[in-house]
Structure formats: C-alpha cells, structure tokens
Amino acid sequence: MAETYFIKTFGCQQNVADSERLESYYTSRGFTRASVMEEADVLVLNTCVIRDRAEEKVYGMIKSLRLRLKEKSPRIVVTGCLIGAAARVPGGKMMKRLTGRLPDVEFLPLEDVGFEYAPERAPGKMASIVISNGCNNYCAFCIVPFSRGPERSRPLEDIVGEVQHAAAAGYSEVMLLGQNVNSYGADFLTETMKKKEKYRLPSGEEVVPVMVKHLNRHRIPTLFPHLLERVAQIPGIKEVSFISANPWDFSDELIDVIARNENIDRVLHLPVQAGSDAVLKSMNRWYTRAEYLALIDKIRARVPGVEFTTDIIVGFPGETLEQFQETIDLAKQVNFAKTYIAWYSPRPGTAATKGMRDDVPIMEKKRRYTELDTVTFKGKKA
Numbered sequence: 163m164a165e166t167y168f169i170k171t172f173g174c175q176q177n178v179a180d181s182e183r184l185e186s187y188y189t190s191r192g193f194t195r196a197s198v199m200e201e202a203d204v205l206v207l208n209t210c211v212i213r214d215r216a217e218e219k220v221y222g223m224i225k226s227l228r229l230r231l232k233e234k235s236p237r238i239v240v241t242g243c244l245i246g247a248a249a250r251v252p253g254g255k256m257m258k259r260l261t262g263r264l265p266d267v268e269f270l271p272l273e274d275v276g277f278e279y280a281p282e283r284a285p286g287k288m289a290s291i292v293i294s295n296g297c298n299n300y301c302a303f304c305i306v307p308f309s310r311g312p313e314r315s316r317p318l319e320d321i322v323g324e325v326q327h328a329a330a331a332g333y334s335e336v337m338l339l340g341q342n343v344n345s346y347g348a349d350f351l352t353e354t355m356k357k358k359e360k361y362r363l364p365s366g367e368e369v370v371p372v373m374v375k376h377l378n379r380h381r382i383p384t385l386f387p388h389l390l391e392r393v394a395q396i397p398g399i400k401e402v403s404f405i406s407a408n409p410w411d412f413s414d415e416l417i418d419v420i421a422r423n424e425n426i427d428r429v430l431h432l433p434v435q436a437g438s439d440a441v442l443k444s445m446n447r448w449y450t451r452a453e454y455l456a457l458i459d460k461i462r463a464r465v466p467g468v469e470f471t472t473d474i475i476v477g478f479p480g481e482t483l484e485q486f487q488e489t490i491d492l493a494k495q496v497n498f499a500k501t502y503i504a505w506y507s508p509r510p511g512t513a514a515t516k517g518m519r520d521d522v523p524i525m526e527k528k529r530r531y532t533e534l535d536t537v538t539f540k541g542k543k544a
C-alpha cells in the first residue's frame with residue numbers, strides 16, 4: 163500500500179502556495195494524501211520564521227507531535243523558512259543547533275521542490291500564484307533574505323500559463339505572490355545588464371539601465387506592470403490582487419496598469435513599517451515619510467476608490483516616543499483600511515540583531531502596539 167503524507171502549513175500565503183507544490187512533490191513520488199495527520203506515515207511541517215522565537219516553537223511542536231502521534235510514529239519532515247534560514251544565516255550555528263536538537267527529523271529545502279511541480283490547489287475561487295521568491299533588500303529587522311534567499315523571478319510566460327490553466331480550471335481570482343512583487347524581473351535584467359545589452363520589454367520597447375539613487379547602482383524598470391496587465395486580461399479572471407508591493411519600485415506605469423484594469427483589486431497593501439525618517443533609515447528602508455505619503459497621494463489621484471493596508475513595526479531599536487508619534491500621525495493621515503502591527507523582536511542573522519540594541523522595553527512596545535491599534539482600528543472593519 164502506498165505511503166501516506168500530511169502537510170501542515172504555518173505562516174503566510176506564500177507558504178500556502180509552496181505547500182500546494184509540495185503536494186505534487188509527494189504525489190509524484192507515489193505517496194497518497196492522508197485526510198488527517200494522525201493517519202500519515204510522513205508528516206511534513208512547512209515552517210514560518212517571521213514570528214518571535216520561531217525556532218523554539220518548532221522544537222516544542224515536534225516534541226508534542228511525537229507524544230500525540232506515538233502510536234503511528236510518522237517520519238517527520240521539516241521544510242520551509244526555518245530550513246532556508248538555517249542554511250543561510252552566516253556562521254552555521256543555526257543549522258548546527260537544528261541538526262543537534264532534531265537528529266531524527268528530515269530537512270527538505272524548498273529549492274529541492276522548485277517550481278516544476280504543478281500546484282495541487284484546494285477547490286475554490288482563488289488561486290495563489292508565486293511570481294518570485296526571496297528578497298535582496300535586507301531590511302534590518304527581516305529574516306526573509308535568509309529564509310528565502312536572493313530574489314528569483316519565475317519566467318513571465320510560465321506565470322501567464324499557470325494563470326491560464328487556473329482560469330480554465332474554474333478559478334476566477336488570482337493572487338500574485340512575492341516578497342517584492344513590484345521588483346519582479348529585476349533579476350532577469352541584471353543578467354542582461356552584465357552583457358551590456360538593452361532589455362527588450364514585452365511591449366517591444368527597448369530600455370536601458372537608469373541610476374537608482376537609493377541602491378547606488380544601475381537598474382532597469384521592472385517587468386511587473388507588464389506581467390500584471392497580461393494576467394488581468396486573461397479571459398475568466400475576474401479579480402487580481404498582489405502582495406507585497408513595497409513603496410520602492412512602485413512605478414507610474416504600475417499605477418496606470420491598475421487604473422485601466424478594473425479587475426485589479428482596489429485594496430493595495432503597501433508596508434510603511436514606520437513614520438519617522440530616522441527609523442526608516444535605520445530599518446534600511448529606501449524611502450522617506452514624505453516619499454511614502456506622496457506615493458499614496460499619487461495612487462489615490464489616479465485610482466479612484468483605492469484603499470491601503472500596511473505593516474508597521476513599533477519599538478524598533480532606538481525608536482523614541484517622538485518618532486513613534488510620527489508613525490501615529492502618518493497612520494492617521496493615510497487612514498489605512500487595515501494596519502498589521504508587530505512589536506519589534508530580534509531575528510537571527512539580521513542587521514538589527516547583530517548591530518543594534520533592543521532598547522525599547524517590552525512593556526513599552528506593548529503600550530505602543532495598543533496605542534497604534536486603537537488609533538488605526540477603532541470603529542473600522544478589517
């Protein structure tokens with residue numbers, strides 16, 4: 163009889179999409195899906211490290227699963243962001259700890275799964291489509307450049323083909339996923355620039371690199387507007403959303419594409435993280451408060467009815483009360499439809515963990531969280 167597997171997914175929509183490819187990875191190897199984890203021969207944990215003390219939580223969870231499932235005693239496989247981070251956080255200590263504390267667990271790097279496995283989606287209206295993976299930005303608080311590695315974009319035609327396939331299968335909504343969707347294709351362009359060639363956009367237009375001040379290097383405008391428009395115009399696709407679009411690389415061309423395609427979601431997620439220039443700078447975010455607010459105004463002027471959601475971290479190292487107040491003021495000014503708030507906590511390998519003192523006391527972080535939550539959420543729907 164075929165061995166059975168069960169995948170337990172933690173974290174964000176991108177992890178959910180990764181698990182859909184993991185399903186194919188196992189079925190193509192002759193496994194069948196167990197309907198509940200208690201019946202599985204292989205239990206796959208697709209982990210998330212975005213939360214505080216993620217590593218400790220995985221150890222605790224595996225211990226309790228071993229007790230709970232001791233009759234069946236499944237093989238346990240750990241995959242996802244924890245394995246990526248352990249492999250890439252410099253120094254190798256994290257991987258050493260992981261292998262030392264989990265000697266009887268298999269590790270599956272997501273790179274071994276790749277994109278060649280067609281996702282096996284649950285029935286429904288919405289299909290998540292990964293367009294890129296990883297990040298090159300190294301925001302000082304964020305573990306993603308380690309957990310997911312450098313930014314890699316999937317070929318444009320592969321993505322369009324996957325959306326067409328999803329539409330033919332009855333999915334009418336798609337969500338395009340990447341850590342920075344609006345820098346989609348920047349990695350293709352880098353290769354081209356190395357050869358000193360112009361890049362031919364899908365429209366036929368040839369573009370040359372421009373100097374990007376905050377990066378201090380040359381880059382070419384990204385392909386995301388072209389991809390988004392192609393996807394929005396696929397017959398049968400009634401709604402397109404994307405996450406996350408960062409305040410950088412949000413070009414005029416992208417705004418135009420959103421404005422002229424009414425099936426693109428009018429709720430845009432645009433993480434600001436802080437409202438103080440000094441905090442943004444120490445977070446290694448490449449925009450100022452004024453630039454963020456100007457972008458919001460520009461999008462509002464060109465896309466009637468647009469609403470914004472955001473992410474904000476309170477209590478970042480060195481954040482003063484005045485700087486926190488600037489965040490409150492910015493949140494009031496933008497009037498976000500929804501604000502996802504986190505209080506700062508260190509993550510392995512990040513610049514903030516290595517070089518900054520976590521000097522805002524936890525009770526003060528919680529107080530700032532509550533104050534911002536009250537200001538942004540009272541009386542509003544999620």
Ligand code: SF4
Binds near residue numbers: 304305
């Ligand atoms: S927060 Fe910064 S480093 Fe983390 S995924 Fe987003 S852009 Fe990349």
